[in-house]
Amino acid sequence: MPSYVPRNHFLNAIDSKFTIFSLDVARYVEARTLLNVPERQWKLFTVLVYTHIAAAVGLCVSGIICFCFGMVHSSLYTEVSCSNGVNFFIPFINVVSSFAGLVAIRALHLTWPAFVHVVTLLVAFPSLLIVATVTYIEADIWYKQANGTPEPIPAEVTYTNWAKIFADLDVLIAFVVLLNIVIIGGEVMVYLKYWFLKMDRTSF
Template structure:
């Protein structure tokens, strides 16, 4: 029984290998390639900024939340989730430099699908935290203005997470439209496209 399971996994892996080897980033037209490259670099910059700002938010929260019942950015979603996003964006940079290899593009493709829901969760968590901090700020006994500051930080983190998702969707759209096509020309008499080498 175990051997049958292993054989099925081996067959699936072999079929995936054959499929991925027919896909190429060279299928992306030049105009779309410029857009794709720009989106990959923008994603890396946004992911880096989101990660760094999440760390800053955590550090400020640890320093100035002592007068409140909770610590801002302390649940880890503002560090761990942006870190995954940063790793996914880094695979995109690697993909741009290895056009002749098929697997880096596949790893980038899969990692973008993984970070899409993660960015939404991070944005929702930050928006919920902002709501709580606005509630703290309305309390007349609030000891300082840090509740407002935290609320605005969390709103900014939520916005940055959603902006990262918009860029990820743009990259995925280009990959789905052009990369996930076989590089070989179909045997159609009307086809004028030459095979990519």
């Protein structure tokens, strides 16, 4: 029908632009590998990748531990520690990014593993900034609650200042988050100098 012709033209135009964009990205990616990284910087990059894996897994595990402790020991408080999921759902993206780095350094002569790694790094970086901000706010809230005693406390309950423990856990998580951010920053700097801005001559 004639009424559908403009829509078809619109969709075809979008499809054409997307195809051109995809081809441009493919040409850009396939002209770059990690073979451009000098030996000294490569050793540093490899250390960063392996450290990132350890830090990412540590962050995810600490978030899960915080949530489990919160579910068990937050009954005397008005909120549950680490219950918003920020401390273990978002860090999972960081874990994926860290293992993408392992694939990238194992297949440094290939083009796409490095691309996947750098994309996941750029996704993980702002996500971890959110985690750091939320965790800092939660730690501040728990430290304020730790100054008082929750009321009423049942007679059969032995009081432990879990608010202080939750706050300390949040501080620990925030430290691990910042460590991950610094590591990602180092990895991105290597990509910026030797991958983004430098083509691989061996690909021609």
